Amino acid sequence: MNKISRRHFLKLAGAATALAATPPLLKAQSVSGRVVVVGGGFAGATLAKYLKLWGGAGVAVTLVDANPAHVSCILSNLVLTNSLNLSQITFNYAALQQLGVNFVQGRATGLEKPAGSTWRVQIAGRTPLDCEHVVLAPGIEFQPVAGWDPNKVPHAWQAGAQTTLLKQQIQTMPAGGLFIMTIPPKPYRCPPGPYERACVVADYLKRTKPGSKVIVLDANPGIVAEPETFTKAFAQTHAGVIEYHPNAALLAVNSDQRIANTSVGDFKADVLNVIAPQKAGALITSAGLTGTGLWAPVNPLNYESMIGGMEGVHIIGDSQGTGQPKSGHIANAEAKVCADAILRAFAGEAPDPAPTTNSACYSPITANTASWLTAVYAYNPATKTMDLVPASFGEAASPTRDNYEDMFDWSANLFADTFA
Ligand SMILES: Cc1cc2nc3c(=O)[nH]c(=O)nc-3n(C[C@H](O)[C@H](O)[C@H](O)COP(=O)(O)OP(=O)(O)OC[C@H]3O[C@@H](n4cnc5c(N)ncnc54)[C@H](O)[C@@H]3O)c2cc1C
Structure with missing residues (x-):
């Protein structure tokens, strides 16, 4: 993945909207x-x-x-x-x-x-x-998960009432509490989104509920999007708060006890956020x-x-x-x-x-800094697929206030x- 300058990103981000201006x-x-x-x-x-x-x-x-x-x-x-x-x-x-x-x-x-x-x-x-x-x-x-009741253990991966429910649970969590989230195997909606959530929740808990921790249970073998950004964010920016477990496939949920049963063990949370497959x-x-x-x-x-x-x-x-x-x-x-x-x-x-499309995701890392990810896709007539344009694929050099x-x-x- 490339480290792309802000100016180049803005050019790439405009690529898809160019069609909008063309009859x-x-x-x-x-x-x-x-x-x-x-x-x-x-x-x-x-x-x-x-x-x-x-x-x-x-x-x-x-x-x-x-x-x-x-x-x-x-x-x-x-x-x-x-x-x-x-x-x-x-x-x-x-x-x-x-x-x-x-x-x-x-x-x-x-x-x-x-x-x-x-x-x-x-x-x-x-x-x-x-x-x-x-x-x-x-x-x-969502695919079914044994024992999972989203009305008790929210996903907040379709915004609205679910977002409000998870927000209420986070805000009433005790200081020193445990926020646990699961990440499904890819492909899933918004590749960087779960890692972004871990960062902003960790940042919020540091400011408002000292001693709390965030445990990330990822079904994938490693961070799926912006790996450099999030590896650094987990290990440095939010060191001691975020704990990351790869290859942690979700097997079942105890929704009343807020326990995630995974392939790497059982985890009991104060607030459990299941982003299901x-x-x-x-x-x-x-x-x-x-x-x-x-x-x-x-x-x-x-x-x-x-x-x-x-x-x-x-x-x-x-x-x-x-x-x-x-x-x-x-x-x-x-x-x-x-x-x-x-x-x-x-x-x-x-x-x-010869259609082209592009994607951009901004990821807040703290309450005032953010990173981003961008990619352009072009139609390949030989394979009849939309292929990533390698030079277009990249993430921000580092999270900054300007990006935010x-x-x-x-x-x-x-x-x-x-x-x-
Ligand atoms: C936390 C988070 C952060 C994200 N951040 C980014 C980002 O930075 N950048 C980015 O590009 N993307 C981001 N995404 C991803 C983005 O939100 C989704 O990819 C996008 O919403 C998909 O659009 P959609 O139209 O396919 O589906 P949706 O936006 O989910 O729209 C589907 C609509 O269909 C309606 N519907 C469903 N079934 C029926 C039915 N049977 N009858 C009538 N209506 C129906 C629903 O009510 C809904 O309004 C993020 C996602 C999450 C969860």
């Missing part, structure tokens, strides 16, 4: 069609927005989400430590509605394609929605869109399902299985590639043959590009 349809022509988008997170909200921005009045876009507003996971670790509150990372769909997106609050339960007809999306308690293209962006689901959102799995795997195989030129008979069904964001990281920034970039491809399909054109400030500029841009 996608190369010919001046109007298109028409109907698209139903399920999931109004970073992937689905961006897609709905850009279909309307680029497609115009002829494209009918309906966005379905189970909730009236989306609570961002990005920056949610800072809610745990009182640096932010949930309302600062909660976004409704009013701006998208102003652009002409039809927002429906409801839970999608399935999809079908009656012979000779278009797609029909079932919504619990509502009239089904018909369309030519369906885009599914429901995020992640993950898979594609429930709707994707129940529709048979993962095949025999955990994530949905898709063609990265248009994010259309590669499962037979599912033409016109696209999967973007954390549920997709292209091997790109599961991050909000890259979900936003995938959405633009997908929106462009759907509009081209309405115009009878093939998708862009930049984190809020970067996230404000991403939030605005997605929801405003």
